[in-house]
Structures are given as C-alpha cells and as structure tokens.
Amino acid sequence: MPMYEFRCRECGARFEELRGLNEPDAGVECPKCGGGRVERLLSSFATSATSAASSPSGSSSGGSCGPRGFS
Ligand SMILES: [Zn+2]
Numbered sequence: 001m002p003m004y005e006f007r008c009r010e011c012g013a014r015f016e017e018l019r020g021l022n023e024p025d026a027g028v029e030c031p032k033c034g035g036g037r038v039e040r041l042l043s044s045f046a047t048s049a050t051s052a053a054s055s056p057s058g059s060s061s062g063g064s065c066g067p068r069g070f071s
Pocket of ligand 1 (some may be wrong): 011012013030032034
C-alpha cells in the first residue's frame with residue numbers, strides 16, 4: 001500500500017498517510033488539528049528514496065565484479 005503525503009489546508013501541517021489506490025482522499029484527517037480539508041501532495045520523495053536505495057547496491061556489486069574480471 002503506497003504512502004502519500006498530505007497537507008492540511010486548515011493549519012498547513014504536513015503528514016503521511018497510507019492510502020490504497022482506489023481509496024479516495026475523503027476521510028483523511030489532519031492529525032494536528034483534526035481538519036478534514038487536506039490535499040494530497042506528490043510523493044516524489046518516496047520514488048526517489050526507493051531508487052536511491054536500490055541503485056547503490058546494484059552499482060557496488062557491478063563495480064566490484066568488473067575490475068576483478070579485468071585484473
Ligand atoms: Zn491541520
């Protein structure tokens with residue numbers, strides 16, 4: 001289940017909420033003020049974190065394997 005970032009239009013607080021793809025934004029309440037007027041933000045940080053976590057392991061394994069094969 002993907003995690004989305006929301007921002008409260010009442011107090012401006014930002015928080016994360018687990019939401020299903022078919023679940024509407026309705027029902028999401030601000031944990032700070034309890035307001036229901038929230039907007040979903042683009043969760044670009046989630047995709048960047050996933051790619052950053054997967055790329056170092058892949059590049060390190062490939063880098064260690066390459067030089068050994070040549071020498
Ligand atoms: Zn709020």
